[in-house]
Amino acid sequence: MSKKDIYEHLADIYWDASSKKRKKAEKYPKKFKSLFFISIAATLFLATALLIILKEKNTFLNSEIALVVSPEVVKINFHFDPARKESYSLDLNKLNLKRFNTLAFSAKRANFKDNIALRIEFTNAFKEKSEVYLKDIPHRWHDYKISFPEFKNISDWSNMTGLAFIIEEWNVKEKKGIVYLDNVRFLR
Missing domain, CATH: 1.20.5 (Single alpha-helices involved in coiled-coils or other helix-helix interfaces)
Structure with a gap:
């Protein structure tokens, strides 16, 4: 090679x-x-x-951007013997709610057999009142969101004075019972 x-x-x-x-x-x-x-x-x-x-x-x-009004569980105990309605009211102290557009909360009834309608009422500094009814509150926790335009009689949301949750005698089946409210807040 x-x-x-x-x-x-x-x-x-x-x-x-x-x-x-x-x-x-x-x-x-x-x-x-x-x-x-x-x-x-x-x-x-x-x-x-x-x-x-x-x-x-x-x-x-x-x-959600929220303003929490009542973070604790609230108990509305009603007994319609002498009374015609029971309510839970929140003093809003002329709160400006123009930046918010929804009321949100959780609710339930204690009695399984009862049929309850709940009235939610807003009041402003000009004495304008508007309410919305929620029918058949369930016996388990349920979240509700109610848009402010559903409160038709309120024209000015800048000076809100009160928010009330009302149970009326003619909107319940039983004359005694309990409704629980939780986490009441305003959402944007």
């Missing part, structure tokens, strides 16, 4: 080995690239699904 043959033989071995290395090196990035894109797609899909689920449950960053 001559020097030229030896060099050609070594060159063939070198080039052959280096081309095999390139082929191996090229195989791994293709696998990693596909796995990388699949993992990104799966992550985006799961993140989108999670956001949709949380948004539907209204737990997504709790976007």
Whole structure:
């Protein structure tokens, strides 16, 4: 063998080995690239699904801006022997509610068999009164959101003086009972 043959033989071995290395090196990035894109797609899909689920449950960053008026549970105990109505009133002390648009609270009745309608009444400094009736308060906690435009007789929300939750004798089935209110608040 001559020097030229030896060099050609070594060159063939070198080039052959280096081309095999390139082929191996090229195989791994293709696998990693596909796995990388699949993992990104799966992550985006799961993140989108999670956001949709949380948004539907209204737990997504709790976007309500609220003014809490009564955070404790309030008990309206009614017994209509001499009385014609029972109420729970909140003095709003000329509160400006122009920035808010919804009254929200939770309510339930104590007696499973009773059928109760609750009157919610707003009063402002100009003696304007407006009420909304909620029929059939459930025996389990239920969240209510009442939009301010439903209180049709209030024209000025800047000087609100009172909020009352009223149970009237003619709007209940039983003459004795209890209604619970919780988390009374104003929402934007």
